[in-house]
Amino acid sequence: MPDAAVLPTRHDEAWRYADMDAVARIGVSALSAWEEIDVADGEAFRRCLVIGSDAPELRRLRLNLGEGARAELFATNAGNDYTRLEIEVTLGKGAHFEFGGVTIGGGDAVREFVTTTIHAQPGATSNQTVRSVHWGTGTGNFLGEIKVARHAQKTDAAQDFKGLLLEAGAGANAVPQLEIFADDVKCAHGATVGQLDESARFYMAARGLSPEMAQRLLVQAFIGDAFVELDDESEHERLLDAALTALEGASL
Numbered sequence: 147m148p149d150a151a152v153l154p155t156r157h158d159e160a161w162r163y164a165d166m167d168a169v170a171r172i173g174v175s176a177l178s179a180w181e182e183i184d185v186a187d188g189e190a191f192r193r194c195l196v197i198g199s200d201a202p203e204l205r206r207l208r209l210n211l212g213e214g215a216r217a218e219l220f221a222t223n224a225g226n227d228y229t230r231l232e233i234e235v236t237l238g239k240g241a242h243f244e245f246g247g248v249t250i251g252g253g254d255a256v257r258e259f260v261t262t263t264i265h266a267q268p269g270a271t272s273n274q275t276v277r278s279v280h281w282g283t284g285t286g287n288f289l290g291e292i293k294v295a296r297h298a299q300k301t302d303a304a305q306d307f308k309g310l311l312l313e314a315g316a317g318a319n320a321v322p323q324l325e326i327f328a329d330d331v332k333c334a335h336g337a338t339v340g341q342l343d344e345s346a347r348f349y350m351a352a353r354g355l356s357p358e359m360a361q362r363l364l365v366q367a368f369i370g371d372a373f374v375e376l377d378d379e380s381e382h383e384r385l386l387d388a389a390l391t392a393l394e395g396a397s398l
Contacts, residue, residue: 152174153166153169153170153174153177154166154169154177159289159321159323160232160260160289160291162289162321163256163258163285163287163289163319163321164228164230164256164258164287165202165228165255165256168202168227168228168256169202169204169228171202172202172203172204172228176204176206177204177206179204179206180206180207180208180234181205181206181207181208182208182210183207183208183209183210183217184209184210184212185209185210185211185212185215185216185217185241186212186215187212187213187214187215187238188212188213188214188215189212189215189216190215190216190217190218191209191215191216191217191218192217192218192219192220192378193207193218193219193220194219194220194221194376194378194381194384194385195219195220195221195222195231196221196222196224196384196385196388197221197222197223197224197225197229197231198223198224198225198226198227198229198251198257199225199226199227199229200226200227201227202225202227202228202229203225203227203228203229203230204230204232205230205231205232206232206233206234207219207231207232207233207234208233208234208235209233209234209235209236209243210235210236210238211235211236211237211238211241211242211243211270212238212241213238213239213240213241213267214238214239214240214241215238215241215242216241216242216243216244217235217241217242217243217244218243218244218245218375218376219233219243219244219245219246219247220245220246220247220372220373220376220381220385221246221247221248221259221385222247222248222250222385222386222388222389223247223248223249223250223257223258223259223286224249224250224251224257224388224389224391224392225251225255225257226251226253226255227255228255228256228257229255229256229257229258230257230258230259230260231247231258231259231260232259232260232261233245233259233260233261233262234261234262234264235261235262235263235264235272236264236266237263237264237265237266237267237270237272238266238267238270239267239268239269239270240267240268240269240270241267241270241271242270242271242272242273243263243270243271243272243273244272244273244274244375245259245261245272245273245274245275245276246274246275246276246371246372246373246374246375246376247259247274247275247276247277247288247372248276248277248278248279248369248372248373248385248389249276249277249278249279249280249286249287249288250278250279250280250286250369250389250392250393251280251281251284251392252280252281252282252283252284252313252316252396253282253283253284254282254283254284255284255285256284256285256287257278257280257284257285257286257287258286258287258288258289259276259287259288259289259290260287260288260289260290261274261288261289261290261291262291262293263290263291263292263293263303264293264295265292265293265294265295265298265301265303265328265331266295266298267295267297267298268297268298268299268300268301269299269300269301270298270301270302271301271302271303272292272302272303272304273303273304273375274290274304274305274306275306275371275372275374275375276288276290276305276306276307276308276320276372277307277308277309277310277368277369277371277372278307278308278309278310278318279309279310279312279365279368279369279389279393280309280310280311280312280316280317280318281311281312281313281316281396282313282315282316282396283315283316283317284316284317285316285317285318285319286309286317286318286319287318287319287320287321288307288319288320288321289320289321289323290305290307290320290321290322290323290335291322291323291324291325292305292322292323292324292325292326292333292335293325293326294324294325294326294327294328294331294333295327295328296327296328297328298327298328298331299328299329299330299331300330300331301328301331301332301333302331302332302333303331303332303333303334304332304333304334304335305322305334305335305336306335306336306337306371307320307322307335307336307337307338308337308338308339308340308368308371309337309338309339309340310339310340310341310342310365310368311339311340311341312341312342312361312396318339320337320339322335322337342361342364342365343364346360346364347360347361347364350363350364361393362390362393362394365389365390365393366386366390369386369389370386373385373386
């Protein structure tokens with residue numbers, strides 16, 4: 147295939163866990179299809195996304211935040227085929243970037259978020275919260291890179307990833323990367339992967355809840371952290387419902 151030579155490979159860190167066969171099906175032209183978003187000084191931007199279908203999907207967003215600007219992105223990734231949301235953000239002085247995302251599903255699909263957060267000016271803040279719930283042989287990935295320029299003092303950046311595996315064959319991967327050239331900064335990241343709390347499930351069953359309802363409530367509580375900063379009730383419900391609808395299709 148002529149395009150194969152310029153398609154990424156797993157030697158590229160950002161594509162380390164990707165489904166490369168699906169990337170080839172998407173095609174090389176999609177790799178240059180960035181949506182550019184400029185948020186002016188002091189302005190605010192928000193977008194809520196439900197992504198994923200029965201075909202591979204790649205979405206790429208590039209945001210540039212002016213001084214004191216704020217950008218919020220929230221996403222549910224529930225594709226039945228390879229689905230990737232890639233975000234690149236450059237923050238101006240005192241700007242803030244908020245990201246909350248959920249990958250959820252079964253089958254053998256790979257679902258991933260890939261973020262590059264560039265703290266280019268002093269006093270900017272960023273927070274990223276990702277939750278991953280998978281079963282079958284499905285996989286959820288979060289590759290999050292934070293770059294802090296030499297003069298970007300007073301940067302405060304955080305990433306938090308938690309994975310929940312409902313079956314033994316499922317997987318979750320988190321790759322936090324920090325590139326820091328300033329010395330007066332706060333940069334934190336955390337990643338954990340586990341299973342449902344069996345004692346909580348037993349407690350619910352003892353009080354008459356069906357296994358399906360107990361599982362739904364536990365998963366809902368787990369993924370809720372990703373959307374806690376979203377104060378739009380209708381969008382919050384839409385993203386949460388999309389995730390829980392994917393869960394209803396599981397035969398666990």
